[in-house]
Amino acid sequence: KLGMTVKKNENFGDWYSEVVVKSGMIEYYDVSGCYILRPWSYAIWEVLKDFFDAEIKKLGIQNSYFPLFVSEQALTKEKDHIEGFAPEVAWVTKSGNTELEVPIAIRPTSETVMYPVFAKWIRGHRDLPLRLNQWCNVVRWEFKHPTPFIRSREFLWQEGHTAFATKEEADEEVKIVLELYRKIYEEYLAVPVVKGIKSEVEKFAGGLYTTTVEAFIPNTGRGIQGATSHCLGQNFSKMFEIFFEDDKGERSLVWQNSWAFTTRVIGVMVMIHGDDKGLVLPPKVATVQVVIIPVPYKNVDFNQMLDACNEVSQKLESAGLRVKQDTRDNYPPGWKYSDWELKGVPLRIEIGPKDIENKQVRMVRRDNFEKEDVPLEKVAQRAADLLDEIQANLFKKAKEVRDLCIKKVFTWEDFIEALNDKKMVLAPWCDDVEVEEDVKARTKGDTGAAKTLCMPFEQPDLPDGTVCFASGKPAKRWALWGRSY
Ligand SMILES: O=C(C[C@H]1NCCC[C@H]1O)Cn1cnc2c(c1=O)CCCC2
Numbered sequence: 001k002l003g004m005t006v007k008k009n010e011n012f013g014d015w016y017s018e019v020v021v022k023s024g025m026i027e028y029y030d031v032s033g034c035y036i037l038r039p040w041s042y043a044i045w046e047v048l049k050d051f052f053d054a055e056i057k058k059l060g061i062q063n064s065y066f067p068l069f070v071s072e073q074a075l076t077k078e079k080d081h082i083e084g085f086a087p088e089v090a091w092v093t094k095s096g097n098t099e100l101e102v103p104i105a106i107r108p109t110s111e112t113v114m115y116p117v118f119a120k121w122i123r124g125h126r127d128l129p130l131r132l133n134q135w136c137n138v139v140r141w142e143f144k145h146p147t148p149f150i151r152s153r154e155f156l157w158q159e160g161h162t163a164f165a166t167k168e169e170a171d172e173e174v175k176i177v178l179e180l181y182r183k184i185y186e187e188y189l190a191v192p193v194v195k196g197i198k199s200e201v202e203k204f205a206g207g208l209y210t211t212t213v214e215a216f217i218p219n220t221g222r223g224i225q226g227a228t229s230h231c232l233g234q235n236f237s238k239m240f241e242i243f244f245e246d247d248k249g250e251r252s253l254v255w256q257n258s259w260a261f262t263t264r265v266i267g268v269m270v271m272i273h274g275d276d277k278g279l280v281l282p283p284k285v286a287t288v289q290v291v292i293i294p295v296p297y298k299n300v301d302f303n304q305m306l307d308a309c310n311e312v313s314q315k316l317e318s319a320g321l322r323v324k325q326d327t328r329d330n331y332p333p334g335w336k337y338s339d340w341e342l343k344g345v346p347l348r349i350e351i352g353p354k355d356i357e358n359k360q361v362r363m364v365r366r367d368n369f370e371k372e373d374v375p376l377e378k379v380a381q382r383a384a385d386l387l388d389e390i391q392a393n394l395f396k397k398a399k400e401v402r403d404l405c406i407k408k409v410f411t412w413e414d415f416i417e418a419l420n421d422k423k424m425v426l427a428p429w430c431d432d433v434e435v436e437e438d439v440k441a442r443t444k445g446d447t448g449a450a451k452t453l454c455m456p457f458e459q460p461d462l463p464d465g466t467v468c469f470a471s472g473k474p475a476k477r478w479a480l481w482g483r484s485y
């Protein structure tokens with residue numbers, strides 16, 4: 001059957017699998033954990049890539065491309081960087097029937113590819129800052145259940161890798177890039193995120209600190225890391241001996257950052273906005289923002305309909321909108337309505353005989369199905385305004401839902417109740433590693449343990465004497481906890 005058969009709130013997992021395939025975003029593939037990104041989703045990646053690429057270029061960051069393959073020696077150089085991750089590294093061990101002398105890793109991330117070369121390129125302070133980015137794929141042999149876009153063994157991302165003379169410069173860039181990630185989610189994908197810093201347990205082990213934008217999937221009650229911007233401190237420059245001579249002739253280690261967002265962002269957008277009819281695409285990222293559908297009538301000349309569709313299409317295109325005319329003669333209008341609703345096109349324009357007579361069109365919104373008749377001479381402006389309204393409405397609705405899913409608590413009992421009610425939990429915390437490990441242990445269950453998602457930069461006030469919800473020790477700050485992907 002062409003349309004959706006699974007209801008989002010009845011079986012979320014099956015709904016998600018059905019919608020990403022039937023909308024034309026994903027095709028399954030015979031290598032487990034790998035998916036084909038079809039044009040309907042790849043075009044969304046391109047919109048985000050174009051935005052982010054232009055922004056980092058404004059910051060003076062340059063794109064480059066480093067090899068896919070990593071030597072074993074390089075990969076295992078930074079000890080605590082790799083130990084926890086080793087099982088996820090994919091290795092090339094032979095070519096044809098011939099075993100390789102030494103196995104070669106496929107990049108799971110490129111710190112160990114790039115940093116030996118950074119050490120070679122960086123000599124003096126005039127070689128700094130060095131700021132490179134690459135758009136590429138990475139491979140991580142994940143063992144958890146693969147999910148299109150959300151968790152796959154190969155995914156697309158950008159990875160930024162920068163080196164500075166001072167910590168201040170690094171700290172500043174971490175924040176600037178994190179703000180770009182917030183824009184990708186909130187201004188393009190209409191998905192609300194919480195900006196914050198990761199705990200010592202959750203941060204990137206090889207780094208100094210990790211900042212993050214955290215999204216939330218209400219249907220599963222799970223948080224999801226949206227993108228990360230790490231300050232690596234001097235950990236990697238120590239390991240890879242990346243020194244520079246400063247203007248006083250002193251030899252010191254560079255300060256580094258690394259930051260990434262991935263094709264996961266598309267899956268988050270699908271999960272947040274989709275409904276029982278299929279995808280709902282935010283106009284900013286919609287491949288097709290407006291679809292024009294003629295409603296033929298037995299006694300009306302079809303060519304007249306096509307002319308009307310062309311006229312409207314040209315008006316919208318000259319207004320800079322992404323338009324498509326569905327003039328296929330082998331499907332009735334109703335079938336087309338469902339098909340484009342399944343694909344999530346934000347705005348539909350119907351043109352029937354009486355519309356032509358009255359020099360108007362019928363506009364139908366995908367987000368709330370509201371319909372309105374619009375005079376021909378106002379079509380371009382009205383469509384542009386409606387798309388802005390749809391974009392804003394999608395974000396507003398998603399933010400209302402997300403805010404209702406954050407519960408602020410002070411006690412363990414309330415924490416557990418909120419967790420079991422599929423919420424994120426904002427709780428006063430002593431920020432001790434062993435306490436976080438203890439909460440994980442105490443909340444282990446078939447749906448996974450709770451962990452800190454982040455310490456939000458926006459902290460509610462913490463009255464003196466407030467104690468940690470889990471340990472009873474003096475609370476240092478608020479942490480956002482939850483089960484996660
Ligand atoms: O990749 C990072 C840190 C960093 N990598 C570059 C972009 C930003 C940021 O993600 C963390 N990380 C996650 N996962 C893995 C590794 C790893 O370093 C290395 C081995 C395989 C799995």
Ligand SMILES: [Mg+2]
Pocket residue numbers: 140
């Ligand atoms: Mg991982």
